[in-house]
Structure formats: structure tokens, C-alpha cells
Amino acid sequence: MSEEKGTVKWGVMGTAGIASWGTIPGMQKAKRCELYAIAGRSLEKAQAYKERFGFEKAYKGYDALLSDPEVEAVYIPLPNDIHCEWVIKALKAHKHVLCEKPLAMNEGELRRMFAAARDNGVILMEAYAYLHSPYICRLKEIISSGEIGKVDYIDTAFLTQDYSEDIRLHKEQGGGGIYDVGCYCTSMILSLIDSPVKYIKADAEFGSSDVDHMASVLIGFEDGSRASFNAGMILGTDTSDRYDRLFIHGSKGYIRSDVEYNGEGELSFEVTVKNSNGEKVTRAETVYAGSNYSMEMEQMNECINGKALPYITEEFSIRNMRILDSILDAVGYNDSKEQFILTNGTVIPAVGYGSYLSTENGGVQTILDALEVGYRYIDTAAFYGNEEQIGEAIERSGIPRDEIFLCSKVWHTDLGGEKTLRSFEESCRKLKTDYLDMYLIHWPKNDGNDEEWFEKVSGSWAAMEELYEQGRVKAIGLSNFLPHHIRPLLEVARIRPMVDQLELHVGYMQEYTLSYLRKEGILPQAWSPLGRAKLINDGVVSNIAAKYGCSNAALLLRYLNQRGIPVIPKAASKERMKENLDIFGFSISADDMSYLSCLPERGWSGEHPDEV
Known part of the structure; x- marks a missing residue:
């Protein structure tokens, strides 16, 4: 610390408007706050701030400020999209950080920042000055x-x-x-x-x-x-x-x-x-x-001096960012995501590996190939008959279990409380794990004449709620449930379904169901996201894919990603596996998204949840 009884030497990274009219004047009024250094992309502007506010030093470039060993803490008012980059750089330089709201663009970034703060033994706080009032x-x-x-x-x-x-x-x-x-x-x-x-x-x-x-x-x-x-x-x-x-x-x-x-x-x-x-x-x-910015700085100084804990906590920032993420998803702001975060904080990779029929020829090696090329989400089900192969592949891969998102499903013949619990334990045994990242009810009915379907589904759901509360499952949800299946379940559920896995692709988007899921805060997820041959080989799809220099499969998967829908495509060859993961290097234009959305229905499996 500085010699003057706990005074903290502050650096300001950026010459944004809020710094000039809000935070820096607040710093001038705050106790134990020394305006030590200012940095900007322009040395001329940084010098102007130095003269105006009385900083001791001015730097061109933020790295130069972070290299100054006298700087103990930094305030970051940079554009939102580069908060994560510079916050982590500052934390790794062992500077305490106060960063303007919103601290991150999404919860994934936020968690990386707080992890960096812990790893480097420094404090990170989000700047919501008004909350100090x-x-x-x-x-x-x-x-x-x-x-x-x-x-x-x-x-x-x-x-x-x-x-x-x-x-x-x-x-x-x-x-x-x-x-x-x-x-x-x-x-x-x-x-x-x-x-x-x-x-x-x-x-x-x-x-x-x-x-x-x-x-x-x-x-x-x-x-x-x-x-x-x-x-x-x-x-x-x-x-x-x-x-x-x-x-x-x-x-x-x-x-x-x-x-x-x-x-x-x-x-x-x-x-x-x-x-x-x-x-x-x-x-x-x-x-x-008084000045909220001054109170914010004084509270941060108390934290740095070991006399207080951050008033804006990591937990609060994460909860708030999670809500912002959900809002941005709901309104259609986000057009590309490499992961989706549920309301309880569970992280789902945007692209998973769909194992149905994929292991028929290659067996364990197919799953090993998927893990080797980069998949960290494996989707399976009791009905698929490959849980033992998946469990063996994960064990042989050497990849820590907590780095793999593992999902299975209870088959409709095992609906009902006790049956579902037994099916869950059997899936865990075969998969060689004591927990699942996600567990779904595979289908709502045995067949179209199943008049007792809801009694069985509600019994299964109660069992899944119990597993969730015990920590045996991180997320619980549904598969192939339509609005008329979900509405009665919501009336009795203590814990709302978090995911609904549906057949979704350009040729079969089930728009009414998608709209309903969005309104209820349930994340839609796409199985069979490539449709069938009639869709993936379609000339229109080929022409649009050629514009972006990508495969037809990549275009179809990217379309769903831009619609805010995680996907679980199948593939048997490593080449196809890699192709299905490579969807983040381009963006489909609004006109092409509209064109694809207006294609006539094609590629539907013919499987309807009320008729299976």
C-alpha cells in the first residue's frame, strides 16, 4: 500500500465520458484515493486528462499503465466488448479492478474474470455506483x-x-x-x-x-x-x-x-x-x-485495505448477468453463442454430439473420436443402447468428468416415479458416473391412446426434481414435449423444465412451439438439426452455403445457432464431426436468415409426440 495510511494509487484505463463527468470527480472527493495514472489510446488526450484532473502520470496505451508497479488498482470504463480482455490483463498484472457496468458481455466472460481475480489474489468489483447510495x-x-x-x-x-x-x-x-x-x-x-x-x-x-x-x-x-x-x-x-x-x-x-x-x-x-x-x-x-462515485471508490479502497468485502459481490454480478443474458436471448439480440447458460447457472455447449445410431459401427471408438476432435457435450438416452460404450469412452479418454457435459433420457416405458429413479441409476451405472449434467423425459406418451400419460409424466418429473435437489442432476428438462404437454406440467411442477429437446431444422422449425418455449423461459434444443437428405442436399441450401464458403451442414447448424438454439448433430466420421463443430467463423446475413426461414417444410422425420 501507499505510505499515507492506506491511500490507494489508482490508474484509469480510458478517457470515456463517464470517467470525466462521474468516476474521476468522485475519485477526487474520495478518501484514501490517489489519482496516480491515466492511459488512453491517444497520448494527447491522456495528457489533457492528466492536466485537467491532476494525475501524476499519463500513458499512451493501457499496457504501459499496467506495467507501472506503482499502480495498485485500476478503473476500467472501456467499451463493453473489451471489458473481459482488459480486466483479465489487469488482474494478471496483480491490479485490483473496478470495471464499469455491465462488467461482461455474458456470464461466461464474467466467470472467467472472477476466476482470474481469485487466481491472482486481487479484488474485482462491478461499478454500479448508485447501489452505494x-x-x-x-x-x-x-x-x-x-x-x-x-x-x-x-x-x-x-x-x-x-x-x-x-x-x-x-x-x-x-x-x-x-x-x-x-x-x-x-x-x-x-x-x-x-x-x-x-x-x-x-x-x-x-x-x-x-x-x-x-x-x-x-x-x-x-x-x-x-x-x-x-x-x-x-x-x-x-x-x-x-x-x-x-x-x-x-x-x-x-x-x-x-x-x-x-x-x-x-x-x-x-x-x-x-x-x-x-x-x-x-x-x-x-x-x-453525496457522490455515489465517491462512495463507490471509498468502498473499493476499504476492500483493498482489507477492511471490507466488495459491496457488489461476485454472486450478485453473476445473478444479474444471467438475467441480462436471458433477456438478450429472449429479444433476439444474441445471434451467435458458443454456450448457453440456464437460469440456474448450468452451462450447455452450443454444439453437442448426438450419439443416436452413431455408435452402431464404430462403437467406443466413435465416442473417442468425438472427444478427440473437441466435443465436450455427449447426448445419449436409455433407448439408444450405447450408454455403456459412452461411459467406457469417457473413462478411456482421460478427460476429467467435470469437463464433459453428459445428458441422458428416460424412455417412455419407464415413466413414473420409481421407474424413473431406477432408470436414472441404471444410466449412471452404464455411463460410469454418479451424476448427470442433464436428464430429460424422452417422450411424453407411450402412444396416441395413452390416457394416463400425464400421471406418469408428473410422477417422473417429481422424481427428477428430487434428483435435482440432491445434486445428482444439474439440469432437468423434456424432449419432444409440445405446449399442450407442458402446460399441465407447469401447474404441478415445483421446478420448471429448463430445456425441451425437439426435432428442429430449417425444414421443420415448429415456430408455435418455439414461441411458447421462449415465453415460458424454456431453452429449445435441436435434435436432427440437419434434417434428412432432402434438406441437407437441397439446391437452395447449397447455393447459400457457397456464399459463405461453408458446408451445407455448417450453414444449417449456424442458422439454428443464430436463432438461439443449441444443436446436437450426429456424425460417424471424424471429418463430419469437425465440420459440425466449425460454425463460428461466419455469420448468416439477415436476408439469408429470412430466406431460410421461409423455405417450405422438408426433411421432417414423421415422428409426432402424440403418436410415437
Whole structure:
């Protein structure tokens, strides 16, 4: 530490607007905070900040600042898309890091950052300055006191101007209203409702640059509470206008506030409760808040000095990022993902290996080949008859079990509580594992005349919930379930299905079911993603694939990936296996996505969940 009683020497990586009008002035007011170094891509601009704010040193380039051994902590206000890169570089340089929100573009990045912080023995905190305000503390006090009863609904909004030109308009840099101001709304909601997320429903309006300009979101929580918010950039162009609101409803009253996010000075809001006569009584509350940025810096300094723990915790940042990921998926912002993260944090690779019929000739070697070329998701089922081969292949591969995502399914003849538990144990025995990453109900019915299907399915689901709660399964879900199968299950399920594996490909997209799954927060997953010969050899598919210099299979898989759907293609040869993994080096244009989406039906297996 610095010689002056715990004063921390800070470096600022970047000359972004929020640094100049928010964080750096807050640093100037904060106790035990020394403005030591500033870095920018332009030395001229860094020098200007040095003179303006009183930094001791100015650097051209961020690496130069990180190489300075005097710098103890850094503040990073860089574009969203390069947060991960520079945060990890700073952590590896053994600098404590305060990084602007949103800390990452997705939960995968976020987890890598926090892992780097732990590995290097330094502190990482996400910069939500407003959460350090006494205004937020007072809201929490009122809720904790029970004055307004149990919170059952929160509504908030953060709307700003649109921009003629701004980094927020560039998708490749993490632009859009959800990343920019929606994250304030989600973090506010999570600060006031302490319950796991049950579902997320969202819609958004996109501009010409493919970033969201207005989003509306509904979040349901396991304790029965709900929250909604509006976030976006729609209040005229370059007007500097904004609109903020917060409404917190409880069983005994409510709080209504127009205080701005990051508001300072005298902040007033209303609290309304019912008296003993049932009459509503409203009072005004006023809280004085200084610079949130100053309080944020002082809290970070206390953490660096070993006198406090980060107020914005790793757990909080992960929960918030997970919600943002789900919202961005729901509105169609994300057009390519190498992994999908469920609401409980389970990570599913975007491309898995479908083992049905794949092992008939090659047996164990086929699975070894799949693992060798890079697959870390193996999909199987009791019905496939190859679980023992897969278990042997994984054991022989030498790859640690926790690096492989392993999914199996209970066959429809084993539906019912006790039967499902026995089938699960048998699958684990054959696969040589004591847990599964995902377990699915393979089909909803024995056949079209199965009148007792729901009784058996609900019994199986209760058994799977038990396995999930015991930690024997990381994710539970369905396969080949349509909306009319899922609706009654949702009425009795304690734990909602997380995944529904369906036949999905360009020639058979089941759009009604996809829409339903999105609304219910259930991740669709594609089996038979290449359709059959009639689809994969189609001339239209070949012509579009030629434009991108890829195989027909890669085009079809990439289409589904851009629709936010993980895939589990089959392949017997190593060449085909590699081909099916190689879908992330190109992007299908909006026009070609539209064209492919409008192709007539073809390549359907003919298998219907009510007739199997």
C-alpha cells in the first residue's frame, strides 16, 4: 500500500465520458484515493486528462499503465466488448479492478474474470455506483422492517435520449439499451427481491444498427413476486432527456419514487401504508446522497485495505448477468453463442454430439473420436443402447468428468416415479458416473391412446426434481414435449423444465412451439438439426452455403445457432464431426436468415409426440 495510511494509487484505463463527468470527480472527493495514472489510446488526450484532473502520470496505451508497479488498482470504463480482455490483463498484472457496468458481455466472460481475480489474489468489483447510495440503503431498510409487507411487485424504468452517433449504437461493441440502462433496472430489482428467477419474458424494438432501442421485460420469481421494467434510448435524438421511475408494492403498502438512477443531493420519495382502519396514509421521505462515485471508490479502497468485502459481490454480478443474458436471448439480440447458460447457472455447449445410431459401427471408438476432435457435450438416452460404450469412452479418454457435459433420457416405458429413479441409476451405472449434467423425459406418451400419460409424466418429473435437489442432476428438462404437454406440467411442477429437446431444422422449425418455449423461459434444443437428405442436399441450401464458403451442414447448424438454439448433430466420421463443430467463423446475413426461414417444410422425420 501507499505510505499515507492506506491511500490507494489508482490508474484509469480510458478517457470515456463517464470517467470525466462521474468516476474521476468522485475519485477526487474520495478518501484514501490517489489519482496516480491515466492511459488512453491517444497520448494527447491522456495528457489533457492528466492536466485537467491532476494525475501524476499519463500513458499512451493501457499496457504501459499496467506495467507501472506503482499502480495498485485500476478503473476500467472501456467499451463493453473489451471489458473481459482488459480486466483479465489487469488482474494478471496483480491490479485490483473496478470495471464499469455491465462488467461482461455474458456470464461466461464474467466467470472467467472472477476466476482470474481469485487466481491472482486481487479484488474485482462491478461499478454500479448508485447501489452505494444511502437512498438504496433506505429503500432496503423500509422493506426489511416489514412496513410495506412482503414485496410482490416491482416496476422500474430507465429511458434516455437516442444518439446521432455513439458507441451505444454499435452492436459489435456491446451497444443497445439493455446493456446500457437495462442493467440498472435488473440490478435494482435483484437488490430488492431475494428469490431465484422463475421465468423471464421480454420483447424489444431494434434500430437500423441492430441494437435494441426499447425493451419491455417481465420477470417472475420463485417466491411468487414479479418485476417489470422498461429500458431504452427513445427520448428524442441528442436531447439529454431521461425518465426514471420506481414502484415497489407490498402486501401492506407501497413505495413510489421518481429519483434518478445515480441521483445526488436531496432525494425524495413517497411511502404509502394502510392504517388500522384500512385507510391509505402517505408520507414523504427525504434522503441526502453525496457522490455515489465517491462512495463507490471509498468502498473499493476499504476492500483493498482489507477492511471490507466488495459491496457488489461476485454472486450478485453473476445473478444479474444471467438475467441480462436471458433477456438478450429472449429479444433476439444474441445471434451467435458458443454456450448457453440456464437460469440456474448450468452451462450447455452450443454444439453437442448426438450419439443416436452413431455408435452402431464404430462403437467406443466413435465416442473417442468425438472427444478427440473437441466435443465436450455427449447426448445419449436409455433407448439408444450405447450408454455403456459412452461411459467406457469417457473413462478411456482421460478427460476429467467435470469437463464433459453428459445428458441422458428416460424412455417412455419407464415413466413414473420409481421407474424413473431406477432408470436414472441404471444410466449412471452404464455411463460410469454418479451424476448427470442433464436428464430429460424422452417422450411424453407411450402412444396416441395413452390416457394416463400425464400421471406418469408428473410422477417422473417429481422424481427428477428430487434428483435435482440432491445434486445428482444439474439440469432437468423434456424432449419432444409440445405446449399442450407442458402446460399441465407447469401447474404441478415445483421446478420448471429448463430445456425441451425437439426435432428442429430449417425444414421443420415448429415456430408455435418455439414461441411458447421462449415465453415460458424454456431453452429449445435441436435434435436432427440437419434434417434428412432432402434438406441437407437441397439446391437452395447449397447455393447459400457457397456464399459463405461453408458446408451445407455448417450453414444449417449456424442458422439454428443464430436463432438461439443449441444443436446436437450426429456424425460417424471424424471429418463430419469437425465440420459440425466449425460454425463460428461466419455469420448468416439477415436476408439469408429470412430466406431460410421461409423455405417450405422438408426433411421432417414423421415422428409426432402424440403418436410415437
